[in-house]
Amino acid sequence: MSTVDVRAPFLPIQFNLNGKSVELNARAGSRLLDVLREEGHLFGVKEGCGEGECGACTVMIDGQVACSCITLAQTVEGCDVTTVEGLPGRVGRDVHPVQHHFIQEMGTQCGFCTPGMVLSAVALLEDNPAATREEILDGISGNLCRCTGYVKIVDAIERAQAELTR
Numbered sequence: 132m133s134t135v136d137v138r139a140p141f142l143p144i145q146f147n148l149n150g151k152s153v154e155l156n157a158r159a160g161s162r163l164l165d166v167l168r169e170e171g172h173l174f175g176v177k178e179g180c181g182e183g184e185c186g187a188c189t190v191m192i193d194g195q196v197a198c199s200c201i202t203l204a205q206t207v208e209g210c211d212v213t214t215v216e217g218l219p220g221r222v223g224r225d226v227h228p229v230q231h232h233f234i235q236e237m238g239t240q241c242g243f244c245t246p247g248m249v250l251s252a253v254a255l256l257e258d259n260p261a262a263t264r265e266e267i268l269d270g271i272s273g274n275l276c277r278c279t280g281y282v283k284i285v286d287a288i289e290r291a292q293a294e295l296t297r
C-alpha cells in the first residue's frame with residue numbers, strides 16, 4: 132500500500148527503462164511499482180503483497196533484482212531498470228529464452244508470479260551462467276508461486292540455461 136502524499140508535487144526522474152532513456156514523473160515518496168505501471172504503462176510489474184515478500188513486483192536495477200513495491204521511485208535516477216517487457220531486447224530476440232522455456236515447460240499457470248520469476252531467473256543466469264539446480268532454486272527463493280509447485284519453473288530455467296550457454 133502506497134502512503135504517498137497526493138498533495139506533493141510531481142518531480143521528473145530520468146533513467147534508462149528497458150534500454151531507452153526516459154523521464155517519468157513521480158510524487159516524492161512514490162513507489163517504483165506505481166510509477167512503472169501508471170506512468171510507464173508497464174503492466175508486467177505486478178503488485179502482490181506490497182511488502183517485499185512475494186516477488187511479484189520484481190524488476191532489475193543495474194542488473195540486480197529488486198522489489199519495486201519497496202523501492203522509492205526517486206532512487207532509480209540514472210539507473211538501468213528492466214521489466215519483463217524489456218527482456219527480449221536484452222538478448223536481441225523476440226522472446227527471451229527464459230520466457231520461451233517457461234511457455235514450453237508449462238512453468239506458468241495463472242501467470243501472476245511469472246514476470247517476477249522470469250526476471251529473477253534472468254538475473255541469476257546473467258550472474259551465474261553455470262548455476263546448479265540448487266542455485267537456481269535459491270535464486271528464485273524470493274518469488275512465490277501458488278500454482279505450479281516450482282518443478283516446471285526450475286525445469287524451464289535449466290532449459291533456458293542450456294540454450295544460453297550453447
Ligand code: FES
Pocket residue numbers: 177178179180181182183184185186187188189198199200201
Ligand atoms: Fe512487491 Fe510482493 S508486491 S514483493
Ligand code: FES
Pocket residue numbers: 238239240241242243244245275276277278279
Ligand atoms: Fe500462478 Fe505462479 S503461476 S502464482
